[in-house]
Amino acid sequence: ASNEKLETVEISKNSQLKTIDFRVFYCCYVLKEIYLPVTLETLNSQVFYNCSSLKRVEFAYGIKLTSIEEEMFFGCQSLEYANIENCLYIETIKKGAFQQNYSLKSIEIPRPPYMS
Numbered sequence: 001a002s003n004e005k006l007e008t009v010e011i012s013k014n015s016q017l018k019t020i021d022f023r024v025f026y027c028c029y030v031l032k033e034i035y036l037p038v039t040l041e042t043l044n045s046q047v048f049y050n051c052s053s054l055k056r057v058e059f060a061y062g063i064k065l066t067s068i069e070e071e072m073f074f075g076c077q078s079l080e081y082a083n084i085e086n087c088l089y090i091e092t093i094k095k096g097a098f099q100q101n102y103s104l105k106s107i108e109i110p111r112p113p114y115m116s
Helices: none
Strands: 008-010 033-036 056-059
Touching: none
Parallel strands: 008 033, 033 056
Antiparallel strands: none
16 A cells, blocks of 8 residues: 655664565655665565655665665656665665666665775
């Protein structure tokens, strides 16, 4: 089910949140931005599927994510900014992760620590 009123999600920097499950923000059509804390380890597939107004996803520096899952940002037509360069442990970006993101201009992928 969609949520037609949720515009911003603020997860405290002191949060102990580790997982955001499958389709938690599915079709939240007016969601515009979200901050994801460093404690987050898992974002399951389709978490932001069809969040068509989502413009900004802010990943905390050093966030523990190791993959951007399938269709995580599918249909986020307004997405302009996703700082995955702060995701120092990213190993995989899966199929369709940024599909139908017509406003996304670039994606910066972090350098592995051994390449510093």
